[in-house]
Amino acid sequence: MKLDGVPSRTIWLEPDGWSVGIIDQTLLPHKLVRPALKTVEDAARAIKTMQVRGAPLIGVAAAYGVALAMRADASDASLDHAIAFLGEQRPTAVNLRWALEDLRATLGPLAPSVRAASAYARAAALADDDIETCRKIGVNGLALIQEIARRKGGRPVNVLTHCNAGWLACVDWGTATSPIYHAHDAGIPVHVWVDETRPRNQGAALTAFELLQHGVAHSLIADNAGGHFMQHGDVDLVIVGTDRVTANGDVANKIGTYLKALAAHDTGVPFYVALPYSTIDWRTGKGCDIPIEERSADEVLSVQGRLPDGSVGSVLISAEGTHARNPAFDVTPARLVTGFITERGICAASGEGLLSLYPEKTSAAA
Numbered sequence: 001m002k003l004d005g006v007p008s009r010t011i012w013l014e015p016d017g018w019s020v021g022i023i024d025q026t027l028l029p030h031k032l033v034r035p036a037l038k039t040v041e042d043a044a045r046a047i048k049t050m051q052v053r054g055a056p057l058i059g060v061a062a063a064y065g066v067a068l069a070m071r072a073d074a075s076d077a078s079l080d081h082a083i084a085f086l087g088e089q090r091p092t093a094v095n096l097r098w099a100l101e102d103l104r105a106t107l108g109p110l111a112p113s114v115r116a117a118s119a120y121a122r123a124a125a126l127a128d129d130d131i132e133t134c135r136k137i138g139v140n141g142l143a144l145i146q147e148i149a150r151r152k153g154g155r156p157v158n159v160l161t162h163c164n165a166g167w168l169a170c171v172d173w174g175t176a177t178s179p180i181y182h183a184h185d186a187g188i189p190v191h192v193w194v195d196e197t198r199p200r201n202q203g204a205a206l207t208a209f210e211l212l213q214h215g216v217a218h219s220l221i222a223d224n225a226g227g228h229f230m231q232h233g234d235v236d237l238v239i240v241g242t243d244r245v246t247a248n249g250d251v252a253n254k255i256g257t258y259l260k261a262l263a264a265h266d267t268g269v270p271f272y273v274a275l276p277y278s279t280i281d282w283r284t285g286k287g288c289d290i291p292i293e294e295r296s297a298d299e300v301l302s303v304q305g306r307l308p309d310g311s312v313g314s315v316l317i318s319a320e321g322t323h324a325r326n327p328a329f330d331v332t333p334a335r336l337v338t339g340f341i342t343e344r345g346i347c348a349a350s351g352e353g354l355l356s357l358y359p360e361k362t363s364a365a366a
């Protein structure tokens with residue numbers, strides 16, 4: 001997608017051929033800063049502090065992190081350490097484990113002398129694959145939006161989304177936003193209700209920003225407002241992303257997703273989850289077994305934004321000493337999900353639905 005009119009990716013190799021460029025998403029939308037990752041520690045910190053975030057992007061960033069580690073030391077011990085170290089930075093998005101297992105399978109059998117080059121090539125391949133996968137998710141999801149647009153006779157299709165499952169969360173296109181971008185680019189009038197998504201405000205800071213950059217009509221709403229708009233017929237469709245879908249179709253996503261699914265269920269609004277194959281955890285049977293990341297209470301006790309002097313900082317919103325809890329994700333049961341939008345098509349949100357699109361996983365899931 002475009003950033004200030006220039007086609008951009010969220011992660012790239014710098015002209016030096018080895019350091020890894022990223023967009024520091026903790027400073028968006030107020031500052032556009034593109035730091036370079038030079039060590040595996042830099043990559044781990046970028047994942048942990050959410051300079052890069054979003055399940056698919058975390059996976060690709062970890063793959064490049066392994067490449068940086070191999071450049072410094074390509075021994076077996078270094079490979080083991082890099083994979084363990086990167087893997088422990090964020091627990092919920094399964095794409096992290098998926099990418100690291102891919103890198104282990106690719107590099108493990110190789111001689112140390114060729115591991116660095118192979119790791120860079122594999123990380124680049126995963127980035128390219130993510131773009132193509134997200135593009136296909138968009139093409140498949142477009143059909144849903146087209147059908148609603150036809151029923152509405154040209155009136156805008158209202159899509160609600162939560163968190164940021166846009167191109168900033170991936171390498172390009174996004175998952176939940178890809179059908180929206182495809183619809184917009186096809187001339188279908190589409191309007192997006194953007195949940196602010198406390199505590200980190202990925203909706204306000206990232207989704208609204210990228211929709212604005214691409215020229216897609218949208219309205220930022222407080223997290224508590226979605227149910228109201230659904231009750232009043234102002235939401236045609238909910239599309240969210242996910243950090244992990246278990247073999248039975250349960251969905252982990254940013255905290256608050258479950259409440260939107262409940263409201264959609266009560267009001268009869270279709271609730272879709274857009275995901276790439278790399279987000280399906282075939283080894284975990286149901287959502288209650290997904291590890292839920294608990295982040296710092298400071299994220300709840302304060303809000304980050306642009307301060308009057310133009311700097312980006314945070315302000316306290318509660319009394320000093322207030323206790324807070326900060327689970328970063330919740331699990332939406334499959335029964336509340338209308339369907340999955342994947343790169344292979346749309347399916348029911350269930351184990352059977354997933355296997356209908358990924359039949360090669362039948363024995364793994366059994």
Ligand code: MRU
Nearest residue numbers: 053054055163165169241242254
């Ligand atoms: O904590 P974050 O910002 O990494 O959480 C991101 C989300 O919950 C996204 O919706 C999810 O990763 C899907 S990204 C395509």
